[in-house]
Amino acid sequence: MILESPRVVISIDLDYFFAQCEEIRRPELKSKPLVVCVFSGRTQTSGAVSTANYVARKLGVKSGMPILSAKRVLAQHKEAEFLPIDHDYYERVSERVMQLIKSHSPIFEQVSIDEAFIDVTDSTKTDFEVGKSIGLKIKEEILDAEKLTCSVGIGPNKLIAKMAADHKKPDGLVVIKPEEVSAFLSPMPIGKLIGVGPKSESKFEKMGIKTIGDLSDFDVNSLSDQFGKNLGPSFKRLAQGLDTDPVRPRPIEQLSRIITLKKDAESLWFGDELKPLSIYLSDKLKSLNAKCRVVGIIAITSELKTKNKARTLDHLTNSSDEILHNCLELFQGFFDSSGIEVFRIRRVGIRVSGIDLEKAEGKNESENQSTLTRFLLF
DNA sequence: AACAAGGGTTTAG
DNA sequence: TCATCTAAACCCTTGTT
Structure with a gap:
């Protein structure tokens, strides 16, 4: 019985992308520990590591690490470089690479600034050797055109392609x-399965599930009890290497913008800081030819707990004033609630969702979609 | 029962 | 002061139809 129609899916993942982009324009950095940083502006070193090259990684630098920790880890390495993130530059490089990848199949999905899938079932006629040669060709072209390396995975679906990469x-x-999927997945530790992070991993551990193989034949009802009636069965299918999710462009569902305050807030003094965020999101909506129905705020407390509020409007909007006005009212709700729960806010942001793409004049649906994809990142 | 809205959690890069 | 930023998927609760 055929459960899934055979496909050939390629996953392309640009290696340590931001840091590799910095190495392209300053090749002398290749031999040094290189750390791309998001400086928050609170102090000279406050902020987090976005990504690091493999020289720095081998010495213990990890994504998400506080910049100060990375500085300590690299204290002996005077030649180490800490560069601020330059998203516009990476965006331009990414755009060219994505065009190149897309030229190998019309069935294309950009997952993030440095990652994409293509479905080459048709052009390979399901021959994985042909798939491999397309993968090699893509690697070669990206290296020739941009001097960038990438990791490529080829499999019968997105999950396997990604895990192969x-x-x-x-x-x-x-x-x-x-026919190799089962042997590939079964022995792997459960934490390697896409979608299983630290929280799920420790839950699995408590259930005696150590490998993907253990999960693949675990009782589905117990999984539903632990992870919910959607996620539980879904984990089991993934562990069996089953994934029917098609390669296709993803429509944008939400846009958000968040900043770190110079000082933790106990009142709404930061109202002025929100205005540029609302203008940014408004401009972004307009450039997408879109409007939103839901406006929300994000607050991250001094204890790093996230709080959200959102309201659904009775109409669509892309007006920065209207977005801002609604956000300010929502923030009031954090402060004038007669104080059972008091907290200080470290980071604040605004979000629009319920996004409605308007029909653009003289553009068909797919042109609309590609405009959307181009604006997806920052 | 089915669905919408609002808020939290987890994951990924 | 160690602790960025963006987006999606899912979970739960509550309220409405």
């Missing part, structure tokens, strides 16, 4: 044919 990094290429 993760399997050999950097600059790898791994092909997993349908």
Whole structure:
């Protein structure tokens, strides 16, 4: 019985992308520890590591680490570089790479600034050897055109393609044919399964599930009890290597913008800081030819707990004034609630969702979609 | 029972 | 002061139809 129609899916993941972009324009950095940082502006070193090259990673630098910790880890390495993130530059590089990848198949999905899938079932006629040669060609073209390395995975669906790409990094290429899926997945530790993070991993551990193989034949009802009636069965299917999610462009569902305050707030003194955020989101909506129905705020407390509020409007909007006005009212709700719960706010942001793409004049649906994809990132 | 709205959690990069 | 930023998927509760 055929449960899933055979596909050939390629996952392309640009290696340590932001740091590699910095290495392109300053090749002398390649041999040094290189750390791309998001400075928050509170102090000279406050902020987090966005990504680091493999020289820095081997010395212990990790994504998400406080910049100060990375500085300590690299204290002995006077030559280490800490560069501020330059998103516009990475965006331009990414855009060219994505065009190149897209030229290999019309069935294309950009997952993030440095990651994409293509479905090459048709052009390969399901021959994985042909799929492999397309993967090699893409690696070669990206290297020639942009001097960037990437990791490529080829499999019968997105899950396997992605895990194959993760399997050999950097600059790898791994092909997993349908008949190899089980042997590939089964022995892997459960934390390697896409979608299983630290929280789920420790839950699985308590249930005696150590490997993906353990999960693949675990009782589905117990999984539903632990993870919910959607996620539980879904985890089991993934562990079996089953994934029917098609390669296709994802429509934008929400846009948000968040900043770190110079000082934690106990009152609404930061209202002025929100205005540029509302203008940014308004401009973004307009450039997408879109409007939103839901306006929300995000607050992260001094204890790093996230709080959200949102309201649904009775109409669509893309007006920055209207977005801002609604956000300010929502923030009031954090402060004038007669104080059972008091907290200080470290970071604040605004979000629009319920996004409605308007029909653009003289553009068909797919042109509309690609405009959308281009604006997806920052 | 089915659905919408609002808020929290987890994951990924 | 160690602790960025963006987006999606899912979970739960509550209220409405």
